[in-house]
Amino acid sequence: MRPSTALRSLALAVALASSACAGPSDRPAGAAEVTAPRRIVTLGGPVTEAVFALGAGDRVVGVDLSSVYPESAAALPRVGYYRQFSAEGVLGLRPDLVIASDAAGPTTALEQLRAAGVHLERLPAGEDLDAARGNITRIAAAIGRPDAAAAVLADLDAELAEVDRLRARATSRPRVLFVYARGPGRLLVAGRDTGGAELVRLAAADNAGDALTGMKPWSAEAVVAAAPDVVVLPTRGLESLGGVPGLLALPGLAETPAGRDRRVVAVDDLKLLGFGPRVGQGLRELVLALHPEVRPGADP
Template sequence: MLTSLSSACTQTGNVVEAAPPDAAVTASPSAAVVTDAAGEPVTIEDTSRLVTLGGPVTEIVFALGAGNKVVGVDSSSIYPEEATQLPQVGYQRQLAAEGVLALNPTLILATTEAGPPEAVAQLKDSGVTVLILPAAESVEGAKAKIRGLAQALSLEAKGEVLIQKLEIDLAEAEQLQAQVSSKPKVMFIYARGPGAVNVAGLETAADAMIRLAGGVNVAQDYEGYKPLTAEAAVAAAPEVLLLLSRGLESVGGKEELLKQPGLAQTPAGQSGRVIAMDDLYLLGFGPRLGQAVLELTRELHPEVGSKE
């Protein structure tokens, strides 16, 4: 999932082992009651046909071993591979209720990123059970998503196994960070083509990941994203450029990236220190969060060495 363009990095061990499908999962023996993002209780009685909206939601459901019950996903559900073979209902932020309901789901699972509000309201009014969980991009938010979905599917024990693995990886990342005193300056670049290059500020998933991996986000004076400018890039002087894999591809690779305004004049540009990671792996805050933090920690702090 992680590709470093400045050094080789193993890609083994990057997959959360999904729990094996459980025959007992196909029907809930009793109703589950889960508190949604609005603080309201949602009673779940039938989990036989699931539509999962949002890459992290889909990934968690599959990791819990309930992927055999998923009948439809949104377009951001790119992992695991099996999910990409299922019928799609469009992008989670631009849903059409009719397309979702056409799959005859008994339960729709989503986060607060699902929209537009009118479509979500239609889904709720249809009579199909809809569970919307917080989309918080934090360690605790990831745990809450796992626990909420595990509870909804009556798979609490399997959920705790995923959380334990996440915590083990995070603890290892913290141990590695404790061995170094440096906090490399990182610029996260969100690119969707040469003419659409933005830099992540505070209150973003990228900012959270940089901090979790022991780095410092160079964009500290704004929230969200702003377009890249030569002046800002040179002034920020990042030591590492971090991108999504598809974003790096969209600008034509590393050489073309460094032709963007000001980047060649930065320490990162001069050393060629560019890291690209899979979109959902880096920013999904799902069951592989701990693995992603650990991988990024090793890349930002090469002095601690790569995993053998």
């Protein structure tokens, strides 16, 4: 679909503004020349976190609805949810760089940004620690601050080293059912090849949903047969169900060891599931929640 006349006019204005905003290169002398963007829009919470962690938060002029951290980002103009954002809303902010999660869309909106001459940086998909490190490096290069990645990655590696120390002390191996919920009518279980399954593995636990591949709905009978010791889900998902009582009221869950013991762990959606700069912090919290024996003050 061709852009409207209004959208074409806005695109021209953006292109002119971007030319006027060109800044000096942040790369050392002799390196390939790169223009450091001065007006950045981020689409995806982990993307926004990374830009701020890399010290370029003052150049961010707009974010999507999933960008709730840090607080200064949450106060910026919103352009819709990253999976369904508005091209007009983005272009109205006159960005010279848009950094987007690979899941950002719709395709027509992305095409409109390219047609407007806006530099669009799309990050490859991936839900593991290698993807987290790679995206931090890519974002640092895109914003003209490649050297800033080293400090952010050093912090991440220090946090992961602490996770390794905790895992080495763990003596339990719980079966974890990792679920995604947005109200009682939408409950999905994390099977193999998912971010949830990877987080369970990294937290020294077994994935009770391994009979599945991907994120899938599961019958009450299958949930009971999986016999999870713990149910893990995002905080906002638990809230959408009405808390732990609402979760355990769903078919099958009350009949599992997790349901009988009311062992439910809520994790910060963005800190852990986004595989962004804070994933090490989120993993530490998950390991402590799943392995009481490694908590401070626990018997050796």
